[in-house]
Structures are given as C-alpha cells and as structure tokens.
Amino acid sequence: xxxxxxxxxxxxxxxxxxxxxxxxxxxxxxxxxxxxxxxxxxxxxxxxxxxxxxxxxxxxxxxxxxxxxxxxxxxxxxxxxxxxxxxxxxxxxxxxxxxxxxxxxxxxxxxxxxxxxxxxxxxxxxxxxxxxxxxxxxxxxxxxxxxxxxxxxxxxxxxxxxxxxxxxxxxxxxxxxxxxxxxxxxxxxxxxxxxxxxxxxxxxxxxxxxxxxxxxxxxxxxxxxxxxxxxxxxxxxxxxxxxxxxxxxxxxxxxxxxxxxxxx
Amino acid sequence: xxxxxxxxxxxxxxxxxxxxxxxxxxxxxxxxxxxxxxxxxxxxxxxxxxxxxxxxxxxxxxxxxxxxxxxxxxxxxxxxxxxxxxx
Numbered sequence: 001x002x003x004x005x006x007x008x009x010x011x012x013x014x015x016x017x018x019x020x021x022x023x024x025x026x027x028x029x030x031x032x033x034x035x036x037x038x039x040x041x042x043x044x045x046x047x048x049x050x051x052x053x054x055x056x057x058x059x060x061x062x063x064x065x066x067x068x069x070x071x072x073x074x075x076x077x078x079x080x081x082x083x084x085x086x087x088x089x090x091x092x093x094x095x096x097x098x099x100x101x102x103x104x105x106x107x108x109x110x111x112x113x114x115x116x117x118x119x120x121x122x123x124x125x126x127x128x129x130x131x132x133x134x135x136x137x138x139x140x141x142x143x144x145x146x147x148x149x150x151x152x153x154x155x156x157x158x159x160x161x162x163x164x165x166x167x168x169x170x171x172x173x174x175x176x177x178x179x180x181x182x183x184x185x186x187x188x189x190x191x192x193x194x195x196x197x198x199x200x201x202x203x204x205x206x207x208x209x210x211x212x213x214x215x216x217x218x219x220x221x222x223x224x225x226x227x228x229x230x231x232x233x234x235x236x237x238x239x240x241x242x243x244x245x246x247x248x249x250x251x252x253x254x255x256x257x258x259x260x261x262x263x264x
Numbered sequence: 265x266x267x268x269x270x271x272x273x274x275x276x277x278x279x280x281x282x283x284x285x286x287x288x289x290x291x292x293x294x295x296x297x298x299x300x301x302x303x304x305x306x307x308x309x310x311x312x313x314x315x316x317x318x319x320x321x322x323x324x325x326x327x328x329x330x331x332x333x334x335x336x337x338x339x340x341x342x343x344x345x346x347x348x349x350x351x
Contacts, residue, residue, distance in 0.1 A: 062350060062351070064348060064350045066294075080348065082348075087351055088349070088350070088351040089349070089350050089351070090347060090348070090349045090350075091347060091348040091349075092347050093321045093345040093346060093347050094345070095348075096294075096345045096346065096347065096348055097321075097323060097343055097345040100292060100293070100294060100343055100345065101343065105292065105296060105297060106296075108292075108293075108294065108295065108296040108297075109295055109296040111294070112294075112295070114348075116350040126350075126351045127351075128349055128350060128351030129350055129351065131349070132348060132349050132350055135319055135320075135346045135347070135348075136294070136346070136348065138316070138317065138319050138320055138346065139293055139294045139295075139320055139344060139345070139346050140293060140294050140295040141293060141295055141298055142316075143295055235321070237321075237329040237331075238329070250331070251331065251332075251333075252331055252332045252333075255332075
C-alpha cells in the first residue's frame with residue numbers, strides 16, 4: 001500500500017544560486033506600482049479612416065504597424081514591410097530597423113502605439129501578441145507603451161502595456177473635426193499603394209512534372225529561398241565564412257546551441 | 265601617520281583613469297536615443313547582458329549586425345531591433 005508522504009518526508013536540498021537575473025528582477029520591481037501612462041486617448045478622423053483602410057484593404061489577412069501619438073491624440077498610422085497571413089503577421093528585424101531609421105530621431109518617441117488587426121476575430125491579445133509586447137518593451141528600454149488590436153467590425157482592445165503582469169485598458173474617443181470625401185479618397189489611395197509596396201503573402205508554387213518535390217509546397221519565392229541559404233537559420237544574420245555556411249548557423253547561435261546541449 | 269595627500273592623489277588619478285576607460289554608447293531604439301557609458305573593451309555580449317538586451321539585435325551605423333565577440337573600443341552609435349510578430 002502506498003504511503004502518502006507528508007511535507008517533512010521530502011528530501012531537503014540546499015542551494016546557493018540565485019534563481020533570477022538581477023536585471024529582470026529590477027525591471028519587474030520598477031513596474032509593480034507604475035501608473036498607466038494614458039487613461040484615455042483621442043484619435044483623429046483621418047487617422048481612424050487610415051486604420052480602417054489598412055485593415056479592410058488587406059482582405060482576409062492580419063496587418064501590423066505603429067501609430068503616432070501627439071499630446072494624447074493618435075494622429076497617424078504606419079505599416080512596416082511584413083509577411084501577412086490570415087491569423088499571423090510578421091515584420092522581421094530588418095523591417096523594424098528600417099522603420100526606426102525612417103523616422104526623425106526627435107519623433108521616434110511619438111511612434112509608441114503598437115497596433116495590428118485580427119481580421120474578423122475577437123480583439124483579445126493572443127499568446128503571440130503577449131510575447132510581442134514583451135519583446136517590444138525590451139526594444140523601448142522597458143518603458144510602457146499603448147497597444148491596440150482592431151478588427152473589421154471596428155471592435156478594438158486598447159491597453160497600456162506596462163509589464164507582463166501589469167496592463168490597463170485605455171478609453172478611446174474620436175475627435176470631431178470635419179473630413180471631406182476627397183481627403184478620404186486620398187487616404188484610401190495612399191493605403192492601397194502602401195499595402196502593395198510593403199505587404200507580402202505566401203503563394204503556392206504550381207507543381208511541375210520535372211520537380212515533383214515542389215508539389216503543394218508553400219513558399220514565398222525561389223529567389224528568397226536562395227538568399228535565405230546565406231543567413232543564419234536561427235537568428236537570420238548573414239553568414240561570414242565557410243564553416244558558418246556549412247553549419248547554417250552563425251558562430252553565436254552555434255555556441256548557444258552547444259551550451260544548451262551541454263546544459264541538458 | 266596617514267598621508268592624506270598621497271591618498272587623495274591616488275584617488276584622483278584612479279578617477280581620471282576610470283574616466284579615460286569609459287566610452288559612450290548611443291542606442292537608437294523605438295523610444296528614441298538612449299545613452300550608456302561602458303568600459304572600453306567590453307564585448308557586445310557583456311553589454312547585452314549588462315543592459316538586459318539579450319533578445320534584441322544590435323546593428324552598427326553601416327547596417328552590420330554586431331556579433332557577441334565584437335568589442336566596443338570607442339564612442340559608438342548603434343541601432344537595436346527585434347522582429348514584430350502578431351497573431
């Protein structure tokens with residue numbers, strides 16, 4: 001008969017290692033009592049229409065970008081180069097870098113709104129979204145920022161992201177200025193061209209009798225594939241020498257993999 | 265007897281030496297410019313660990329990705345980036 005152990009039966013262990021990184025711990029502590037930056041935000045009609053153009057003109061795909069906030073009012077939205085899918089969207093490191101370089105330094109702090117669409121689905125953040133907010137927080141020096149998810153039904157979620165465990169809702173109000181039909185047309189045409197220039201989607205390679213391996217294979221394009229061969233499989237940096245090209249990993253990632261295997 | 269003049273001189277000299285060994289690193293981030301003072305000769309890996317930037321990519325002004333073993337030898341300006349993924 002199995003005997004239930006009481007808590008005194010368990011072996012006692014002793015350790016001298018501190019199980020958290022001091023830096024991570026400090027960031028958590030800084031944000032415990034941090035007050036939300038915004039209780040409410042306004043959005044101009046021009047900005048709202050631009051946002052609706054992005055999420056409707058992209059069709060059945062998600063789309064993502066950053067928004068500009070000036071004196072408590074969302075005044076503009078921009079998209080980055082991105083790969084769009086029905087339930088996922090990704091802007092790679094180069095696209096984010098290109099965005100940072102394209103904005104005048106003194107304006108960068110204003111482009112603090114992190115936004116994306118959920119097509120026709122609810123606007124609750126997914127696991128991927130929470131991971132993204134955590135990474136974006138690191139990219140912003142752990143400063144809090146507003147994050148917005150919208151869908152085609154014009155439902156939205158807008159929060160102050162302070163930390164993984166601390167986020168507050170923000171109320172949103174549309175400002176009352178007039179906007180003409182020609183201004184709306186101008187925004188519509190701008191967004192249409194912007195999407196054409198910056199958004200790519202996966203395409204199906206047609207099966208060819210000579211290359212049966214490609215049957216039903218989904219990919220961006222063969223040219224992109226060849227280019228990817230020269231980049232690290234793990235982090236995407238260009239590979240520098242024959243050893244890296246052979247392993248497909250940069251020196252740093254190869255070392256990290258070896259450490260992981262060694263640690264296990 | 266304690267020679268305070270000698271102690272003061274050695275302290276001043278050590279401060280001067282420390283100041284000489286520090287270099288300025290400017291990081292251009294999504295939030296704008298962030299400035300750090302780091303020891304000359306620090307590697308990118310040490311810099312990332314010290315400032316909790318392990319998850320981000322550091323790129324120099326020429327667009328080259330900085331590797332972990334690269335050394336910060338002088339005043340430098342870098343960009344930092346990470347993918348934006350939503351689902």
